[in-house]
Amino acid sequence: MPVAPRAALMAFLARHQRFLLTTHINPDGDAIGSEVAFARWLRAQGKQVRILNDSPTPLAFEWLTQDDPIDVHEDALTERLFSEADALVVLDTSNRPRIGRISFSLDRHAIAVAIVDHHATHDGFGQVNVVEPDKAATACLVFELMRAAGSPIDTRAAEALYVGLATDTGYFRYSNTDASAFEMAAALVRLGVDPQAVTTRVQASAPPGRLRFFGEALTALEMLEGGRLAVLEVGPDAFERHQLTGADTEGLVDMPRAIAGVELVALFSEGKPGRVKVSLRSTGRVEVDQLCSRLGGGGHPHAAGVLLMGSRADVRARILPELSQLLAALDAAPARGAAGA
Numbered sequence: 109m110p111v112a113p114r115a116a117l118m119a120f121l122a123r124h125q126r127f128l129l130t131t132h133i134n135p136d137g138d139a140i141g142s143e144v145a146f147a148r149w150l151r152a153q154g155k156q157v158r159i160l161n162d163s164p165t166p167l168a169f170e171w172l173t174q175d176d177p178i179d180v181h182e183d184a185l186t187e188r189l190f191s192e193a194d195a196l197v198v199l200d201t202s203n204r205p206r207i208g209r210i211s212f213s214l215d216r217h218a219i220a221v222a223i224v225d226h227h228a229t230h231d232g233f234g235q236v237n238v239v240e241p242d243k244a245a246t247a248c249l250v251f252e253l254m255r256a257a258g259s260p261i262d263t264r265a266a267e268a269l270y271v272g273l274a275t276d277t278g279y280f281r282y283s284n285t286d287a288s289a290f291e292m293a294a295a296l297v298r299l300g301v302d303p304q305a306v307t308t309r310v311q312a313s314a315p316p317g318r319l320r321f322f323g324e325a326l327t328a329l330e331m332l333e334g335g336r337l338a339v340l341e342v343g344p345d346a347f348e349r350h351q352l353t354g355a356d357t358e359g360l361v362d363m364p365r366a367i368a369g370v371e372l373v374a375l376f377s378e379g380k381p382g383r384v385k386v387s388l389r390s391t392g393r394v395e396v397d398q399l400c401s402r403l404g405g406g407g408h409p410h411a412a413g414v415l416l417m418g419s420r421a422d423v424r425a426r427i428l429p430e431l432s433q434l435l436a437a438l439d440a441a442p443a444r445g446a447a448g449a
């Protein structure tokens with residue numbers, strides 16, 4: 109009989125000693141928070157741990173990494189860390205291309221891989237794959253694993269897990285917010301998390317240009333499909349003028365959710381010319397992950413994304429008709445109950 113994934117992961121962690129942790133490109137709060145908590149968990153067991161990501165840690169989460177530094181990919185460094193490690197743990201993605209340039213080293217090194225993730229759209233590529241799509245955040249999984257192992261969770265680990273949980277649930281507003289999310293939050297607060305202080309640290313980190321950039325994008329907001337589809341677009345010129353990077357769009361796609369009657373929001377973000385990041389959000393009735401998955405991306409039913417090559421006009425022409433079809437299917441289908449997260 110196959111070993112259950114969680115038990116297989118515990119055995120995997122026990123039999124290795126030198127760990128490398130990584131996550132997806134343009135890491136979010138769940139990616140960084142899960143890595144920091146996981147690193148602390150392993151270090152407390154006397155394991156050697158390094159964290160290495162393709163992309164730099166956003167300013168909003170840097171404070172979490174004070175005692176658990178995160179390295180950013182450089183060819184020589186990545187090669188060295190791979191040769192020093194005997195196991196790789198991939199957090200918050202189970203889609204190999206999503207770990208960016210780290211995946212090139214995977215081809216060259218015979219290293220054991222374990223995945224800990226909550227995305228449904230891809231098969232895990234590890235020897236061990238703990239992929240639980242019903243979890244609101246990867247941080248929920250890490251929390252449950254630590255609890256089940258009876259490992260102490262110190263305040264910093266609790267803060268890291270709280271950041272993962274809070275950011276992936278939109279601060280307990282999105283459809284993935286369930287009773288267990290609140291139970292976990294309560295447990296983390298008892299472990300020393302100050303929600304107000306943590307939220308301020310994460311949210312009060314934007315340069316003024318970021319709000320001006322949001323303002324410009326929102327001014328150009330388009331309402332299509334009889335007001336059911338909100339579309340935002342940002343181009344390389346705006347990123348450059350405000351000295352921002354791709355990660356600075358974080359939160360923008362969620363703003364049109366506030367408009368009455370909106371079913372879907374699409375953001376076309378062209379950070380570098382010819383590379384358009386499509387972010388899709390559903391307010392609950394339409395599912396967008398399959399569409400993204402089909403085009404090489406992925407995500408969750410109500411929040412998904414894909415990176416496409418081409419002009420913004422080309423990418424719009426590929427995506428918008430698909431969104432119209434999803435909305436048309438909604439008209440055709442009988443009304444149903446609350447869609448899953």
Ligand code: AMP
Pocket residue numbers: 203206386387388404405406407408411412413414415
């Ligand atoms: P975003 O629109 O970038 O905030 O992403 C929304 C959700 O979709 C997150 O859970 C991401 O992990 C996932 N996602 C975004 N882009 C991709 C991609 N290119 N491939 C797979 N998953 C993605």
Ligand code: MN
Pocket residue numbers: 132135136138139200
């Ligand atoms: Mn993530």
Ligand code: MN
Pocket residue numbers: 138139200226244245246276
């Ligand atoms: Mn996540």
